[in-house]
Amino acid sequence: MSVQRLPRRPSSGRAAPDRPPPAAPAPAAGEREPGGRPAARAGAVRGAAAGRMGTATRIGVAAASLALLAALVLPLWRIDLEAPQYPEGLGMEIRVNTITGVKPNDLQNINNLNHYIGMKVITPEDFPELRVMPWVVVGLSMMGLVVAALGRRRLLYAWVALLVLLALAGLADFYRWSYDYGHNLDHERAIIKVPGMTYQPPLIGSKQLLNFRAHSWPGAGGWIAIGAGALASLAAARELILARRLRRAAREAG
Numbered sequence: 001m002s003v004q005r006l007p008r009r010p011s012s013g014r015a016a017p018d019r020p021p022p023a024a025p026a027p028a029a030g031e032r033e034p035g036g037r038p039a040a041r042a043g044a045v046r047g048a049a050a051g052r053m054g055t056a057t058r059i060g061v062a063a064a065s066l067a068l069l070a071a072l073v074l075p076l077w078r079i080d081l082e083a084p085q086y087p088e089g090l091g092m093e094i095r096v097n098t099i100t101g102v103k104p105n106d107l108q109n110i111n112n113l114n115h116y117i118g119m120k121v122i123t124p125e126d127f128p129e130l131r132v133m134p135w136v137v138v139g140l141s142m143m144g145l146v147v148a149a150l151g152r153r154r155l156l157y158a159w160v161a162l163l164v165l166l167a168l169a170g171l172a173d174f175y176r177w178s179y180d181y182g183h184n185l186d187h188e189r190a191i192i193k194v195p196g197m198t199y200q201p202p203l204i205g206s207k208q209l210l211n212f213r214a215h216s217w218p219g220a221g222g223w224i225a226i227g228a229g230a231l232a233s234l235a236a237a238r239e240l241i242l243a244r245r246l247r248r249a250a251r252e253a254g
Contacts, residue, residue: 051152051153051154051243052151052152052153053151053152053153053156053235053239054239054242057156057235057238057239058148058149058151059148060231060232060234060235061144061147061148061156061159061232061235062144062145062148063228063231064144064228064229064231064232064235065140065141065142065143065144065145065147065148065228066141066145067224067225067227067228067231068137068140068141068144068224068225068228069137069138069141070220070221070224070225071096071137071221071222071224071225072096072134072137072138072221073221074095074219074220074221074224075093075094075095075219075220075221075222076094076095076096076218076219076221076222076225077093077094077174077216077217077218077219077222078091078092078093078094078102078216078217078218078219079091079092079094079201079214079215079216080092080102080214080215081110081113081212081213081214081215082212082213082215083211083212083213084211086109088103090102090103090106090109090110090113091103091106092106092107092110092122093219094174094219095130095221096130096133096134096137096221097124097130097131097133097134098124098130099122099123099124099127099130107122110122114181114199115191116190116191116192117185117190117191117192117199118185118186118187118188118189118190118193119181119182119185119186119199120181120184120186122181127177129173136166140159140162140163140166143159143162144159144232147159153239153240153243156232156235156236156239157236157240159232160229160232160233160235160236163229163232163233164229164233167225167229171203174203175203178200178201178203179200181199181200182198182199182200182201183198183200185198185199192210194210197210201214201216202214202215202216203216204216204217204218205217
């Protein structure tokens with residue numbers, strides 16, 4: 001009688017084949033990574049080094065860029081004169097490419113009045129800036145749209161700095177030519193001579209010039225351009241603050 005032997009079972013002490021541990025699932029939106037940091041915030045921190053603008057900022061920059069084009073069709077600046085002999089007033093508009101009267105004969109009447117005090121005749125041809133300003137406005141607008149499309153913070157900072165510098169240069173040029181017209185008078189041909197009197201209009205605000213009250217303020221296009229510049233500056237300031245916060249968060253995470 002033969003004894004049938006049963007197959008031997010593997011010893012429980014034998015080591016099982018090594019297997020890699022299962023990967024931990026990625027945290028979903030709103031969950032927290034190990035260490036207590038939200039996953040969404042961690043992604044934003046990791047993207048801080050890229051220096052890219054947010055969607056809202058890019059939309060604001062594009063809107064500001066398009067708003068600058070209003071200066072091509074609306075007056076940038078306006079100077080008004082009030083006097084008893086002119087109850088309806090006289091006005092002059094400075095546009096991006098010319099100088100005109102508010103009403104059809106206003107510029108001619110202003111030049112006739114200037115003749116009495118020895119002031120030079122105001123003609124658009126005497127201002128070479130008016131030939132290049134339309135190209136400057138279009139160039140700034142196109143540059144802003146490129147900045148919005150690329151979404152780089154450094155380009156935004158450079159564009160806003162250029163906007164501010166050109167705006168200051170424009171105001172300085174306006175002051176320079178108004179000073180020239182108001183101070184460099186032809187006293188030999190002047191009919192009205194008041195010793196020590198100058199006739200420079202204010203850069204901005206109101207001023208009494210003999211019996212005329214002069215007012216100098218931005219025109220419709222000027223106000224829109226100022227608003228566009230303010231919007232672009234706020235966007236740059238927002239991105240600068242955000243970039244600093246993200247860099248601080250990245251240092252803390254590291």
